[in-house]
Amino acid sequence: MTDAASRALAAAAAAPADIAAAAAALEAGALVAFPTETVYGLGADAENPAAVAKIYAAKGRPQDHPVIVHVAPGADIDYWTTDVPDEARALVKHFWPGPLTLILKRNAHIPDAVSGGQDTVGIRCPSHPVAMQLLQAFKGGKGGVAAPSANKFGNVSPTTAQHVRDEFHDEVGQGNVIDAVLDGGSSQVGIESTILDMSRLATHGPVLLRPGHISAQQIADVIGAMPRQPDQAAPRASGTLESHYAPKAPVALLPTGDIEKTLAELKLRGRSAALIHYSPFPGVHPNVALPAEPKGYAYGVYAALRAMDQQQVELILVEAPPGGDAWLGVNDRLRRAAFGSTGIIERFLTT
Secondary structure, three states: OHHHHHHHHHHOOOHHHHHHHHHHHHHHOOOEEEEEOOOOOEEEEOOOHHHHHHHHHHHOOOOOOEEEEEEEOOOOHHHHHHOOOHHHHHHHHHHOOOEEEEEEEEEOOOOHHHHHOOOEEEEOOOOOOHHHHHHHHHHHOOOEEEOOEOOOOOOOOOOHHHHHHHHHHHHHOOOOEOOOOOOOOOOOOOOOOOOEEOHHHHHHOEEEEEEEOOOHHHHHHHHHHOOOOOOOOOOOOOOOOOOOEOOOOOOEOOOOOHHHHHHHHHHHOOOOEEEEEEOOOOOOOOEEEEEOOHHHHHHHHHHHHHHHHHHHOOOOEOOOOOOOOHHHHHHHHHHHHOOOOOHHHHHHHOO
């Protein structure tokens, strides 16, 4: 964990009255935004299809795009899932609470509203103290909260309570679309959880549907098998569409050596651009410099994209991070944020 993330975690707190009110709102079928260690989630009672439908409506989320069910520490995963392999139980024991979502066969009594109509369900136990307090208070710790990221569908995920308020504006407040936003400081991880399909283990082995803070090697160290890449028959999972996590301005990923020349050419053309980088680029404005290591970069990348969007520039340039397993989650998010922007710099320079 970065020093900044450690400070954020130490500052994270929620008044018992706020936790109780949020849990009661969830039980009444309302939506509540709350912090997790990855990003802020927009939560509803996972066993209330009408409440889950409110998430889809608030986000503008496609109905077949599943959400993740968040459970309290020590929750009975057999209530939510069936045919749980021993390897999945080992991962739960090793990584929960934490940023790992497991895709397992959905128990028959769990509404398919959380799974986009599939026979599987994504489930995880977050480690953020406010999230754990909320989940322990909700239905006495026996409930589940369906919660994708608390933003409009496809936009940059929020890592602070203010990001949520900025995203939904006057839709927040008792009696509105979102009943309350619990403030737990900045999310410590900063990108969404690793998603691992364990629903087809006997036939396909473990399948990494979305990379994140917990790496494929860490998973392999626990279960003795390296996760495979997704195949055509893999379950749909949250946050895996090609275009996702995108700010309003188009994003272009550039090698380090191309940045100064590209910025100069854009300036000559009267184009406005912002830069997110980890190498030194003195004199470039507006810009956000992120740490040159994957955990610190992940912690700050969504806030950086939001900050650059607020500059109202035409284009956000991002210095392409290094490759390798440790950077896989960051590169996955940036690739999706930049999807559809191929050739954007050339178009800016020729029009």
